[in-house]
Amino acid sequence: MATTSMQLSREKRKAVFRKVSLPYLYLLPAFAVMGVITFYPLIYQVIISFTDFQTKDLLLQLASPELKKVGVQNYVDIITGGLPVQNFEFFRVLIYNIWWALTNVMVHVPAGVLIAVLLNTQGLWGKRIYRAIFVLPVVVPPIVVGTVWKNIFDEQYGAMNQFLTLLVHLFGQIDPVRIRWLQEYSPPIPWLLPNGPLTLAYYAMMIANFWLGWPFMTLVATGALQSIPKDLYEAASIDGASGAQQFWNITVPLLRPVMIPAAVYGFTLSFNLFNFVYFMSGGGPARSTEILVTFAFDLIRNLRLYGVAAAFSVIIFFVALVVFLITNRITRATESYTEA
């Protein structure tokens, strides 16, 4: 009697064990792959962030006899500006980076919604054509966009200056316009971001990134608009709402649950928009448009400071984590109004 019950319980435990372990078994291959391509580099990077890893150590890596442990010195140098790098202050870059992402989203979302609303007008001719066209920027690689816009803002041959030249000619000006979009250092609106110059390059990049950013927002808003029941507008019009009042009282609040996650996504995208920034301004002039990821890349590519770059990446990781936690919170706070 006793033995059978013990046997039973052993069998039972076995079954339970199998049930619990099975999912992990399934996950094992994925973990193995991730271990090699994600976790190993991650840990390796954290380790070298505490060293003075440089070109000299590339051959023997961690076994290199010249590799010195420097403790948290790299981190301290980054944050206090002790790096052998010109025009670099960590917090200025961080604040610019946040400002860059924020202002982009603040322009893209309203513009995207506005365009979506206009394209959603009943009886508008050629709706499908417009909708096909505005997918275009979404599918063009940011590298191409960055390069093309860099040329557009070229001082000598750029389309922007030529266009402006044409414009001032109409008003009797003879001199060609030669705005140094990507080189001019003195900020046109000095008070806008007091702790760092917002150079002309920033505005040029805002324009270029606008081209890149609004279609996605319009795409999202168009989908959301079509899911707003028409009878809400009819009810509102009977209730006495004008077109503008319907927009503010119905359209905007009902787009909110969809647009906020889209804005959060847009923010993180702009926050780490490496390709575009690197190819358009390269972070210049004088690192005024540098964002964290382009700076980290520069630390390796030009300065060969592997240890510092590793430490910098760890810092970026924590910044990204904070950004993620905040945005995640915002996203979750926007519940949908419809049936749960």
Place this chain on the structure above:
Amino acid sequence: MASVTYENVYKRFGDMVAVDNLNIHVDDKEFLVLVGPSGCGKTTALRLLAGLEEISSGAIKIADRVVNDVAPKDRDIAMVFQSYALYPHLSIYDNMAFGLKLRKTPKEEIKRRVTEAAEVLGIQDLLTRKPRQLSGGQRQRVAVGRAIVREPKVFLFDEPLSNLDAKLRVQMRAEISKLHQRLQTTFIYVTHDQTEAMTMATRIAVINKGKLQQIDTPQNLYDHPGNLFVAGFIGSPAMNFFPGKLRKDNGRLVVDAGDFVVPIPEKKAGPYKAHADKNITFGIRPENIHDENFVPLNIDVEKVAVKVDVTELMGNEIFLYLISGKNTFVARVDPRSSLRVGQQAHVMFDMDNFHIFDAETEETIR
């Protein structure tokens, strides 16, 4: 406080004529029900009145003012949508207050009206909730409440009960009727449910294929349908129809339905005399067909031979599905009837209550 008039109103969607020369006059404080089968143009007619669709031609008047070019918000109407169309992001209170806020009504006044309407509808406890936290019946009340607080001249309802379960529908029917008595305002109510129409309306307008068929009080529509469509649409179960001929037989006028022949009583024959030898449709309601053994006193009856096909016991009555030759029809007989499925029997047609329609024009002969 307002009358409503449709004058030669047409509405076309492309080639589709959704509303076809509609002429209706609704008096102040009336409860008019627009009823008809699906797709007949009821909703369209209502939306034209609300200003949500533009009329193709004709005129619509509210309180003797032509409103063809008046915006919905300036027509002084309120509408309850079939979907309720509550603003999902606003609380119940704000849903009801929305129209008043837009009209810049003072805050205390808004509060007074919303609370009052909420009390009338029994939704005081729901005011802070969002629409999605409400049941279908509660949402329906909120939709009505939103209309009430506006204190409009005319209330429009588009099938407001069709999303509710049967029991709640009966209850809300009574409540809307009560509301009408209380508010003393013009109600225009669209439904495809003839029971709803019969129980609530002061007058019913029956519409089919965009055309007004007949407009009258529920009782008159039931007793004196103007044509075949109205006769078949009003009443449940529907009136039985038999194609046949009017014929003279030994000097008496008879209805010859092929499988049976019933003479028309002399006192009712008057209007039919001119139509002898015409093709007609003979109509009789199920409750005017009786079990041979349970015939009410003092009515003229005619015996018709039938076979019982199906019986449905309803408790206080029995529905008999009967076959006479190629005709099948329904009788609503006394619950004591002992007729059984498959039985050959006789039923009695009440010849004081029948209808005869011209087979060609489908108009009632009278």
